[in-house]
Amino acid sequence: RRLVPFPCTLVTFASWQQGLILPYGNPQNVSGIPDLANPGLRLVNRQTGSGSRALLDRELAAAGIPTDVVSGYEREEWGHLAVAAAVASGNADVGIGVKAAAVAMGLDFVPLEEECYDLVIPQHFLSHEPVQALLDLLRRPVLHRRVESLGGYDTSGMGIQSPTT
Numbered sequence: 001r002r003l004v005p006f007p008c009t010l011v012t013f014a015s016w017q018q019g020l021i022l023p024y025g026n027p028q029n030v031s032g033i034p035d036l037a038n039p040g041l042r043l044v045n046r047q048t049g050s051g052s053r054a055l056l057d058r059e060l061a062a063a064g065i066p067t068d069v070v071s072g073y074e075r076e077e078w079g080h081l082a083v084a085a086a087v088a089s090g091n092a093d094v095g096i097g098v099k100a101a102a103v104a105m106g107l108d109f110v111p112l113e114e115e116c117y118d119l120v121i122p123q124h125f126l127s128h129e130p131v132q133a134l135l136d137l138l139r140r141p142v143l144h145r146r147v148e149s150l151g152g153y154d155t156s157g158m159g160i161q162s163p164t165t
Helices: 033-037 051-063 080-088 099-104 129-138 141-148
Strands: 008-022 043-046 094-098 108-122 161-163
Touching: 008 051, 008 080, 008 099, 008 129, 033 051, 043 051, 043 080, 051 094, 051 108, 080 094, 080 099, 094 099, 099 108
Parallel strands: 043 094
Antiparallel strands: 008 094, 008 108, 008 161
């Protein structure tokens, strides 16, 4: 409402889980953020400005863990799959990212947060054919199943519309 000066409709897309990406079997028994302070545990981080990096920073602050005690905090990768690849290759013991990346690489995952993604559509575009085609697609169970098959996605509200006026 504050960003768009005209009536819009909010359309639910999906939510995804963000958390700690771990080697298969979680050999170091990482169960949460406090474990990142353990000596010898090597983290691979996301780049500054990413949502995953912001989540990690919030969680570390909430746990009272300074970033300088987290080994690898300064090591950055661009993208969730790059983080998962670093963990899968053994170049890191833990990374921050989405569950879909962990699933894609056959890794373990400890959830920290669920994020919702919605589409904001100006109401004056709602009747346009391409927008209607998109809304129709979002209501199809086949799309819900495909998105959920990526791992860590919840599509239960996908396609639900609510005016934001």
